[in-house]
Amino acid sequence: MKAKPAPKKKSAPAIESKTRRADDLVEKPATLLKIPEGELLGAHTSTSGGVAQAVTRALGCGFTAAQIFVKNNKQWFAPVLREEEAAQFRKARKVSGIYFFAHNSYLVNLGSQDAEMFSMSVRAMIAELERAEALDLPFIVMHPGSHGGAGEEAGLKRIAQGLDEIVRGTAGFHCRMALEITAGQGKSLGYRLEHLQWIIENISEEKRFGACLDTAHLYAAGYNVKNREGYEETMNQVDKLLGMKSVLGLHLNDSKVPLGKRVDRHAHLGEGEIGIDCFRWIVQDLRWKSTPKVLETPKSEDMHEDVENLQKLAPYLR
Ligand SMILES: [Zn+2]
Ligand SMILES: [Zn+2]
Numbered sequence: 392m393k394a395k396p397a398p399k400k401k402s403a404p405a406i407e408s409k410t411r412r413a414d415d416l417v418e419k420p421a422t423l424l425k426i427p428e429g430e431l432l433g434a435h436t437s438t439s440g441g442v443a444q445a446v447t448r449a450l451g452c453g454f455t456a457a458q459i460f461v462k463n464n465k466q467w468f469a470p471v472l473r474e475e476e477a478a479q480f481r482k483a484r485k486v487s488g489i490y491f492f493a494h495n496s497y498l499v500n501l502g503s504q505d506a507e508m509f510s511m512s513v514r515a516m517i518a519e520l521e522r523a524e525a526l527d528l529p530f531i532v533m534h535p536g537s538h539g540g541a542g543e544e545a546g547l548k549r550i551a552q553g554l555d556e557i558v559r560g561t562a563g564f565h566c567r568m569a570l571e572i573t574a575g576q577g578k579s580l581g582y583r584l585e586h587l588q589w590i591i592e593n594i595s596e597e598k599r600f601g602a603c604l605d606t607a608h609l610y611a612a613g614y615n616v617k618n619r620e621g622y623e624e625t626m627n628q629v630d631k632l633l634g635m636k637s638v639l640g641l642h643l644n645d646s647k648v649p650l651g652k653r654v655d656r657h658a659h660l661g662e663g664e665i666g667i668d669c670f671r672w673i674v675q676d677l678r679w680k681s682t683p684k685v686l687e688t689p690k691s692e693d694m695h696e697d698v699e700n701l702q703k704l705a706p707y708l709r
Contacts, residue, residue, distance in 0.1 A: 424452060424453030424454070424698060424701055424702065424705070425453070425705065426453060426454075426455045426701075426708065427708050427709060429680070429681070430455060430674070430680075430708055431455050431456035431490045431681070431682070431683035431684060432454065432455055432456055432674075432683075432684050432685075432701060432704070432708075433449055433452070433454025433455060433456040433457040433458075433489070433683075433684075433685050433686070433697075433701075434449075434452070434454065434457065434458070434685050434686035434687070434688070434690070434694065434697040434700075434701070435457070435458045435459070435494065435685055435686065435687045436448050436449050436454070436457040436458065436459055436694075437459075437692075438459050438460060438461075441476060441479070442459065442461075442472075442476060442477070442479075442480040442526065443476070443479040443480045443483045445457060445459045445480075445491070446480065446483035446484050446487050446489065446491075447483070448694065449487070449489050449491075450487050450489065451694075452694050452697055452698050453698070454489055454697075454701075455488070455489055455490065456489060456490040456491075456492075456683035456684065456685055457489055457490070457491050457685060458491075458492055458493065458494050458532070458640070458685045458687070459491060459492075459493055459494070460493065460494055460495075460496070461493050461495075461519050461522040461523050461526065461528070461531070462496070462518075462519065462522060463496075464494070464495075464496045464497055464498075465496070465497065465498070466496070466498075467496070467498055467511060467515050468515060468518055469518075469522075472522045472525055472526075474525070477525040477526055480526055481526065481527050484527075490683050491526075491528055492528050492529055492530050492531065492532065492569075492639070492640055492683060493519070493523045493526075493528050493530070493531040493532065493566075494531065494532045494533075495516065495519050495531050495532065495533040495534075496515060496519065497534075498512075498515065499512045499515050499516050499519075499533065499534075499536075500512050500536045500537055500539075501513070501516070501535065501536040501549065501550045501552075501553030501554065502535065502536025502537045502538045502539065502541075502546040502547075502549050502550050502553075502578075502580055503536065503537070503539055503549065504538075504539060504541045504545065504549060505539075509549065509553060512536075512553060513553050513556045513557055513560070516533070516553075516557050517557055517560040517561055519531060520557065520561045520564060520566055520568075521561070523566045524561070524564050524565065524566045527565075528566055529565070529566065529567065529639070530566060530567040530568065530569045530601060530639045530640070531566060531567075531568055531569065532569045532571050532603045532639075532640060532642075533568055533569070533570060533571065534570075534571055534573055534579065534581060535547075535550050535570050535571075535573070535579075535580045535581035535586065535587070535590060536549070536550045536553070536579070536580060536581075537577060537578045537579045537580065538578050538580055539578050540578060543580060543586075546578070546580050547580060547586060547589055547590060547593075548593075550580065550590055551589075551590055551593040551594050554568070554590065554594045554600070555594055555595050555596075558594070558595060558596045558599055564599075567598075567599050567600060567601050567639065568599060568600050568601070569600070569601045569602055569603040569639040569640055570587045570590060570591070570600065570601070570602050570603065571602070571603040571604075571605055571608070571642070572584065572587065572602070572603070572604055572605055572608050572609055572612065573605075573608050573612065573655070574607065574608045574611035574612055574648075574653055574654060574655035575608075575611070575612045575653040576611075576653055576654055576655050582608070582612040582613075582653065583612070584628055584629060584632045584633060585632060587602050587632070587633060588632040588633055591633070591637070600637075601637045601638065601639035602629075602633050602637050602638050602639065603638070603639060603640045603641070603642065604629065604638055604640075604641050604642065605641075605642035605644060605687070606641075606642065606643055606644055606645070606646070606665060606669055606670070606673070607642070607644035607645060607646040607647075607655070607656070607657050607658070607663070607665070608642070608644075608655065609625060610646045610650055610664065610665050611646055611648050611650075611651070611652050611653055611654055611655060611656075612651070612653065613650060613651035613653075614628075615650055616665060616669045617650070617664070617665050617666055617668070617669060618668075619668075619672070622669060622672050626676070626678070635678050638679075638682060639682070639683075640682065640683050640684070640685065641673065641679060641682055641683070641684040641685070642684075642685060642686075642687050643660065643670055643673065643684050643685065643686050643700075644657040644658070644660075644663075644686065644687050644688055645657065645658040645659060645660050645661060645662055645663030645664070645665045645666070645670075645688070646658060646663045646664045646665050647663050647664070648664065649664050650664065657687055657688050657689065658688065658689075659688050659689070659696065659699075659700055660686070660688070660700045660703050660704070661703055667703060670703070670704055671704070671707045674704050674707050674708055675707055675709075686700050686701070688700055
Protein backbone atom coordinates (compact mmCIF):
# COMPACT_ATOMS: atom_id res chain seq x y z
CA MET A 392 0.00 0.00 0.00
CA LYS A 393 1.21 3.42 -0.87
CA ALA A 394 1.99 5.71 2.00
CA LYS A 395 -0.15 8.80 2.19
CA PRO A 396 1.69 11.75 0.71
CA ALA A 397 3.00 14.05 3.40
CA PRO A 398 0.95 17.23 3.77
CA LYS A 399 2.44 19.94 1.68
CA LYS A 400 4.71 22.14 3.74
CA LYS A 401 3.79 25.76 3.67
CA SER A 402 6.60 27.66 2.09
CA ALA A 403 8.18 30.45 4.10
CA PRO A 404 6.55 33.81 3.49
CA ALA A 405 8.51 35.73 0.94
CA ILE A 406 9.18 39.43 1.20
CA GLU A 407 6.03 40.90 -0.24
CA SER A 408 5.08 43.99 -2.09
CA LYS A 409 7.56 46.81 -1.80
CA THR A 410 4.79 49.30 -1.27
CA ARG A 411 3.61 47.70 1.95
CA ARG A 412 3.39 50.09 4.86
CA ALA A 413 4.39 49.52 8.48
CA ASP A 414 0.69 49.50 9.45
CA ASP A 415 0.05 46.54 7.16
CA LEU A 416 2.99 44.73 8.66
CA VAL A 417 1.43 45.04 12.09
CA GLU A 418 -1.70 43.29 10.90
CA LYS A 419 0.47 40.27 10.12
CA PRO A 420 2.37 39.62 13.31
CA ALA A 421 3.38 36.22 11.87
CA THR A 422 6.61 38.06 11.40
CA LEU A 423 8.99 37.65 8.54
CA LEU A 424 11.95 37.54 10.85
CA LYS A 425 12.78 34.70 13.18
CA ILE A 426 15.27 36.04 15.66
CA PRO A 427 16.40 33.48 18.25
CA GLU A 428 15.64 34.24 21.86
CA GLY A 429 18.22 36.39 23.58
CA GLU A 430 19.47 37.89 20.31
CA LEU A 431 18.88 41.66 20.25
CA LEU A 432 18.61 42.58 16.60
CA GLY A 433 16.75 45.25 14.67
CA ALA A 434 17.12 48.65 13.07
CA HIS A 435 16.80 52.36 13.59
CA THR A 436 13.05 52.92 13.71
CA SER A 437 10.96 56.01 13.06
CA THR A 438 8.86 57.56 15.84
CA SER A 439 6.69 59.42 13.33
CA GLY A 440 3.14 59.71 14.64
CA GLY A 441 4.24 59.43 18.28
CA VAL A 442 7.05 57.59 20.01
CA ALA A 443 4.88 54.52 20.76
CA GLN A 444 4.52 54.09 16.99
CA ALA A 445 8.16 52.96 16.93
CA VAL A 446 7.15 49.94 19.00
CA THR A 447 4.39 49.08 16.53
CA ARG A 448 6.80 49.39 13.60
CA ALA A 449 9.55 47.35 15.27
CA LEU A 450 7.07 44.64 16.26
CA GLY A 451 5.71 44.52 12.73
CA CYS A 452 9.18 43.77 11.39
CA GLY A 453 9.95 41.20 14.08
CA PHE A 454 12.80 43.16 15.66
CA THR A 455 14.06 42.38 19.14
CA ALA A 456 16.03 45.65 19.36
CA ALA A 457 15.55 49.13 17.94
CA GLN A 458 17.11 52.57 18.00
CA ILE A 459 15.06 55.77 17.95
CA PHE A 460 15.55 59.52 17.93
CA VAL A 461 13.90 60.98 21.01
CA LYS A 462 12.94 64.07 19.02
CA ASN A 463 13.32 65.47 15.51
CA ASN A 464 17.03 64.96 14.92
CA LYS A 465 17.40 68.02 12.71
CA GLN A 466 16.02 70.46 15.28
CA TRP A 467 17.72 71.76 18.39
CA PHE A 468 14.80 71.53 20.76
CA ALA A 469 11.37 69.92 20.83
CA PRO A 470 8.12 70.53 22.69
CA VAL A 471 8.00 68.89 26.10
CA LEU A 472 7.35 65.18 25.94
CA ARG A 473 3.96 64.64 27.58
CA GLU A 474 3.91 62.06 30.36
CA GLU A 475 0.98 60.25 28.67
CA GLU A 476 3.03 59.82 25.53
CA ALA A 477 6.07 58.59 27.46
CA ALA A 478 3.89 56.20 29.50
CA GLN A 479 2.26 54.86 26.35
CA PHE A 480 5.71 54.12 24.91
CA ARG A 481 6.96 52.48 28.10
CA LYS A 482 3.90 50.26 28.29
CA ALA A 483 4.04 49.24 24.61
CA ARG A 484 7.75 48.60 24.86
CA LYS A 485 7.30 46.41 27.92
CA VAL A 486 4.59 44.33 26.26
CA SER A 487 6.70 43.98 23.11
CA GLY A 488 9.84 42.90 24.95
CA ILE A 489 11.89 44.87 22.42
CA TYR A 490 15.14 46.46 23.61
CA PHE A 491 15.02 50.17 22.75
CA PHE A 492 17.79 52.74 22.92
CA ALA A 493 18.31 56.22 21.47
CA HIS A 494 20.55 58.19 19.12
CA ASN A 495 21.10 61.90 19.64
CA SER A 496 20.56 64.78 17.23
CA TYR A 497 23.12 65.44 14.52
CA LEU A 498 23.26 69.13 15.45
CA VAL A 499 24.90 68.65 18.84
CA ASN A 500 28.63 69.45 18.71
CA LEU A 501 30.44 69.39 22.03
CA GLY A 502 33.79 69.88 20.28
CA SER A 503 32.88 73.39 19.18
CA GLN A 504 35.11 76.24 20.36
CA ASP A 505 32.28 78.68 19.70
CA ALA A 506 30.76 79.55 23.08
CA GLU A 507 27.20 79.80 21.81
CA MET A 508 27.32 76.58 19.78
CA PHE A 509 28.94 74.78 22.71
CA SER A 510 26.39 75.92 25.26
CA MET A 511 23.49 75.16 22.92
CA SER A 512 24.93 71.67 22.39
CA VAL A 513 25.17 71.08 26.14
CA ARG A 514 21.58 72.28 26.69
CA ALA A 515 20.24 70.26 23.77
CA MET A 516 21.97 67.12 24.99
CA ILE A 517 20.56 67.59 28.50
CA ALA A 518 17.09 68.00 26.96
CA GLU A 519 17.56 64.79 24.97
CA LEU A 520 18.67 62.92 28.05
CA GLU A 521 15.58 64.18 29.90
CA ARG A 522 13.41 62.69 27.16
CA ALA A 523 15.41 59.46 27.04
CA GLU A 524 15.13 59.18 30.83
CA ALA A 525 11.36 59.75 30.69
CA LEU A 526 11.15 56.96 28.11
CA ASP A 527 13.27 54.78 30.43
CA LEU A 528 15.88 54.15 27.74
CA PRO A 529 19.16 52.63 28.93
CA PHE A 530 21.46 54.78 26.80
CA ILE A 531 21.69 57.34 24.04
CA VAL A 532 24.28 57.04 21.29
CA MET A 533 26.13 60.27 20.49
CA HIS A 534 28.89 61.40 18.16
CA PRO A 535 31.68 62.98 20.23
CA GLY A 536 31.89 66.16 18.12
CA SER A 537 34.00 68.11 15.68
CA HIS A 538 36.94 70.36 16.58
CA GLY A 539 36.17 72.70 13.70
CA GLY A 540 39.81 73.50 13.02
CA ALA A 541 41.00 74.07 16.60
CA GLY A 542 42.93 70.80 16.56
CA GLU A 543 42.21 67.35 17.97
CA GLU A 544 43.56 67.93 21.45
CA ALA A 545 41.57 71.13 21.94
CA GLY A 546 38.49 69.37 20.55
CA LEU A 547 38.79 66.36 22.84
CA LYS A 548 39.23 68.60 25.90
CA ARG A 549 36.18 70.61 24.92
CA ILE A 550 34.13 67.43 24.51
CA ALA A 551 35.16 66.17 27.95
CA GLN A 552 34.24 69.58 29.42
CA GLY A 553 30.84 69.44 27.70
CA LEU A 554 30.15 65.91 28.89
CA ASP A 555 30.97 66.93 32.45
CA GLU A 556 28.46 69.76 32.21
CA ILE A 557 25.85 67.37 30.84
CA VAL A 558 26.48 64.92 33.68
CA ARG A 559 26.03 67.75 36.20
CA GLY A 560 22.80 68.75 34.47
CA THR A 561 21.42 65.21 34.60
CA ALA A 562 22.52 64.09 38.07
CA GLY A 563 20.88 60.85 39.19
CA PHE A 564 19.82 59.82 35.68
CA HIS A 565 20.05 56.17 34.70
CA CYS A 566 20.38 56.86 30.98
CA ARG A 567 23.99 56.55 29.88
CA MET A 568 25.77 58.14 26.92
CA ALA A 569 27.37 55.80 24.38
CA LEU A 570 30.12 57.58 22.45
CA GLU A 571 30.06 56.33 18.89
CA ILE A 572 33.12 55.63 16.79
CA THR A 573 32.91 57.93 13.76
CA ALA A 574 34.10 57.78 10.15
CA GLY A 575 36.30 60.80 10.84
CA GLN A 576 34.71 62.92 8.16
CA GLY A 577 35.91 66.54 8.06
CA LYS A 578 37.05 67.66 11.50
CA SER A 579 35.04 65.01 13.39
CA LEU A 580 36.66 63.39 16.36
CA GLY A 581 36.00 59.88 17.60
CA TYR A 582 37.42 58.07 14.57
CA ARG A 583 40.08 56.41 16.70
CA LEU A 584 39.25 54.10 19.59
CA GLU A 585 41.91 56.08 21.47
CA HIS A 586 39.74 59.21 21.19
CA LEU A 587 36.86 57.44 22.93
CA GLN A 588 39.24 56.03 25.51
CA TRP A 589 40.74 59.47 26.21
CA ILE A 590 37.32 61.09 26.60
CA ILE A 591 36.00 58.38 28.92
CA GLU A 592 39.15 58.54 31.04
CA ASN A 593 38.96 62.32 31.30
CA ILE A 594 35.43 62.84 32.51
CA SER A 595 34.28 62.91 36.07
CA GLU A 596 31.62 60.20 36.05
CA GLU A 597 32.85 57.33 33.95
CA LYS A 598 29.91 55.11 34.87
CA ARG A 599 27.52 57.33 32.93
CA PHE A 600 29.36 56.50 29.70
CA GLY A 601 29.92 53.69 27.28
CA ALA A 602 30.70 53.25 23.59
CA CYS A 603 28.91 52.32 20.39
CA LEU A 604 30.66 50.62 17.47
CA ASP A 605 29.48 51.25 13.93
CA THR A 606 30.99 48.89 11.34
CA ALA A 607 30.76 51.41 8.47
CA HIS A 608 32.45 54.07 10.59
CA LEU A 609 35.16 51.67 11.76
CA TYR A 610 35.92 50.67 8.18
CA ALA A 611 35.88 54.22 6.82
CA ALA A 612 38.14 55.23 9.70
CA GLY A 613 40.67 52.59 8.65
CA TYR A 614 39.83 49.56 10.83
CA ASN A 615 39.85 46.66 8.39
CA VAL A 616 36.93 44.59 9.68
CA LYS A 617 36.48 43.14 6.18
CA ASN A 618 38.96 40.34 6.77
CA ARG A 619 39.12 37.97 9.70
CA GLU A 620 42.52 39.11 10.93
CA GLY A 621 41.48 42.74 10.82
CA TYR A 622 38.22 41.94 12.61
CA GLU A 623 40.01 40.14 15.43
CA GLU A 624 42.67 42.85 15.68
CA THR A 625 40.00 45.56 15.87
CA MET A 626 38.00 43.73 18.55
CA ASN A 627 41.19 43.13 20.55
CA GLN A 628 41.85 46.87 20.39
CA VAL A 629 38.29 47.55 21.54
CA ASP A 630 38.81 45.23 24.47
CA LYS A 631 42.19 46.69 25.36
CA LEU A 632 41.26 50.37 25.06
CA LEU A 633 37.60 50.42 26.12
CA GLY A 634 36.70 46.96 27.39
CA MET A 635 34.06 44.86 25.63
CA LYS A 636 31.60 45.57 28.46
CA SER A 637 31.61 49.29 27.80
CA VAL A 638 30.27 48.74 24.28
CA LEU A 639 26.55 49.29 24.84
CA GLY A 640 25.40 48.91 21.23
CA LEU A 641 26.51 47.95 17.74
CA HIS A 642 25.50 49.57 14.45
CA LEU A 643 25.52 47.05 11.62
CA ASN A 644 26.10 48.99 8.42
CA ASP A 645 28.06 48.13 5.30
CA SER A 646 30.14 50.98 3.87
CA LYS A 647 29.80 52.65 0.50
CA VAL A 648 33.33 53.97 0.80
CA PRO A 649 36.65 52.09 0.81
CA LEU A 650 38.86 51.42 3.82
CA GLY A 651 40.23 54.56 5.46
CA LYS A 652 38.36 56.96 3.18
CA ARG A 653 37.02 58.92 6.19
CA VAL A 654 33.57 59.42 4.66
CA ASP A 655 30.30 58.33 6.30
CA ARG A 656 28.08 56.49 3.79
CA HIS A 657 26.09 53.42 4.79
CA ALA A 658 25.25 50.54 2.44
CA HIS A 659 23.00 47.47 2.73
CA LEU A 660 24.69 44.47 4.34
CA GLY A 661 26.89 42.61 1.88
CA GLU A 662 26.38 45.25 -0.79
CA GLY A 663 29.15 47.62 0.25
CA GLU A 664 32.91 47.56 0.62
CA ILE A 665 32.87 45.49 3.82
CA GLY A 666 30.88 42.49 2.61
CA ILE A 667 28.69 40.07 4.55
CA ASP A 668 31.43 38.16 6.42
CA CYS A 669 32.00 40.87 9.03
CA PHE A 670 28.31 40.80 9.97
CA ARG A 671 28.36 37.01 10.18
CA TRP A 672 31.37 37.18 12.53
CA ILE A 673 29.63 39.73 14.71
CA VAL A 674 26.40 37.77 15.14
CA GLN A 675 28.41 34.60 15.78
CA ASP A 676 30.83 36.31 18.16
CA LEU A 677 29.86 35.25 21.68
CA ARG A 678 31.40 38.42 23.07
CA TRP A 679 28.56 40.34 21.37
CA LYS A 680 25.83 37.84 22.21
CA SER A 681 23.87 40.14 24.52
CA THR A 682 24.81 43.46 22.88
CA PRO A 683 21.96 45.10 20.93
CA LYS A 684 22.71 45.34 17.20
CA VAL A 685 20.80 47.63 14.87
CA LEU A 686 20.94 48.58 11.21
CA GLU A 687 21.20 52.18 10.06
CA THR A 688 20.94 51.41 6.37
CA PRO A 689 18.79 53.13 3.73
CA LYS A 690 15.10 52.26 3.97
CA SER A 691 11.66 53.19 2.75
CA GLU A 692 8.64 53.80 4.94
CA ASP A 693 7.58 50.15 5.02
CA MET A 694 11.06 49.09 6.22
CA HIS A 695 11.21 46.06 3.93
CA GLU A 696 14.92 46.76 3.34
CA ASP A 697 15.58 46.28 7.06
CA VAL A 698 13.83 42.93 7.01
CA GLU A 699 15.82 41.93 3.91
CA ASN A 700 19.10 42.96 5.50
CA LEU A 701 18.40 41.05 8.70
CA GLN A 702 17.27 38.01 6.74
CA LYS A 703 20.78 37.86 5.29
CA LEU A 704 21.99 37.20 8.85
CA ALA A 705 19.30 34.62 9.70
CA PRO A 706 21.38 31.58 8.58
CA TYR A 707 24.11 32.55 11.03
CA LEU A 708 21.97 33.14 14.10
CA ARG A 709 21.79 30.47 16.74
ZN1 LIG B 1 25.58 57.76 14.79
ZN1 LIG C 1 26.05 54.59 13.53
